[in-house]
Amino acid sequence: MTPPLPDLPALLARRAHLSAEGTTAFRAAHTTETGGVFALDLLGDAAVLSLYADLTAEEEARLAAACGALPGVAGVYLKRRPVEARHAANVAREWLSPPEPVWGEARPEVVALERGVPFLLRPGADLSTGLFTDARLLRGWVRDHAPVGGRVLNTFAYTCGFGLNAALGGAEVVKNVDLSRKALAWGQENYALSGLPAPDPDFLYGDVFEWLRRLAKREDAFDLVILDPPSFARGKSGVWRAERDYGTLVTLAAAVTAPGGRLLAVTNHAGVTARTFERLVTAGLAEAGRPGRPGAGLGAGEDYPGATHLKAQVWALG
Template identity: 70%
Template sequence: MPAELDRLLPRLADRRAHLAAAGTTFCRLAHTSETAGLFALDRAGRVGVLSLYADLSAGQEQLLAAACARLGLESVYLKRRPQEARHAANVERERLSPPQPIRGEVQEEVTVLESGVPYLIRPGPDLSIGLFGDARPAREWVRRHAPVGGRVLNTFAYTCGFGLNAALAGAQTVKNLDLSRKVLAWGQENYTLSGLPAPDHDFLYGDVFDWLGRLQKRGELFELVVLDPPSFARSKVGVWRSERDYARLLAQAAAVTAPGGQVLALCNHAGLSAGQFEKMLEAGAAQAGRRMNITDRFGAGEDYPGAGHLKVRALRLDPGG
């Protein structure tokens, strides 16, 4: 394994070298499609995040981390990703995502760039480190298409990457909505890195469906709504499954989307085909009485070859009738 990796990893890293020249220091150096499904390697500046999708011995993990470090990484953090991670991530957090690096010195926080925009990455204690690299094209889309002087709603905001790009593009009002106060505060730190104001009233804590209903009752409308839900989530109001509930989500989002406004809808459920996803979007628009036109279709970034899990659709919603 080490000899093969010593040939493979530098070649893969060379393919991504142009990203740094374009102002991107956060990328996937090796995707699972390039490693026979064994592992993936992400670069966050000078820190590597090694995700394992197979059980390896402690010695094999060390050899793999050493091979990764030879790409100029000062530290390598390990993420063990089980087939069924929802429960294990809660009860085995420290085993799945050790807070200490498997190689190199502790780096609790790293500031990275994506197309010149800085983001704060925390590579240690959680499986999620602050930014999902496969959504880079979607964040770039928001940067190009956010309404200048308009209003944007970023749901399931996580650390607010979409909202940040909308604000940088010139949107006048950007609301970031998430069920975790912790990640919203992280998002405010990302705003600060770009020199943007981050008032608390633009970072909404709570359930997305509850907030969409409240915003609708207030008569608030947005020229762009971003939908980036997890495949599965549990909250006080119930269980969310994207393969079952996405149509309902779009219907509620449509109710707060201005006439002729846009929705950027993301789905990362690998078991849901692109065709099935689009049918759910059509059903949601119909429920809301809106005419839907898909204006753009794309997926994960160039450093995710062969990845079909992420489906991104840009929609324009016109009044029905």
């Protein structure tokens, strides 16, 4: 038996200031506000309903209709997110993320805003729709603190939200690295929406670890390096686990961070505490022989009340 639905209009009203500030992609209801049953993201006029509990078809339909009744919602897309979703994604993709809306009109593509910056989003494409709304404050920090006229390396770039904000903030050179050609091409579309050039040499396809080694060998250096890896991934070099391997990533990143440059270290691993995360980064810098001073700590925005999964810290390197 599912708990009673929370007052969705009241929750949405708490976020009313976001659209007034030029943000139309945000979390309308977080799991801490729904008893852990679901979360709801609004992406322009599309709603994305993420389920974290097993519901009957009737319960899913009732919840989707309640989301569709919110002002401005044209269509509702469903994402089922069981604990094993990351392992099932390749074999049960259409069940986890139905490509068609479960309520209302189809919105295969929408353009939504974040602090006035447009992003192309695809609500039915996959479990990930093109923008992780919990990282809004982090992208804002990059835009506000980008090295004007300097160089930025955005690793695990996905659709290049960090890189785009660095370019908008005045960085002269921004390199985006990702293992997905499709994601990088999507990032180039995001650049185009803001009227920015997106030459292919700035979008580096391939394994981030290999690219970090290659850039270090070239003696490339960046004024800001952004590390936002997944918590868990399988690749050619084996299994990546943030709680075990983050320090190694930091060591490689330090080798391409210019003296006096900054490192934005990010993790979305709920099982890694802020203290443990700082220890991992410290150990990685020590292995690289680079002194580092921790600065601003960042996390999810106010539309994620009680969220502890996202941790980010800015490090100044000597």
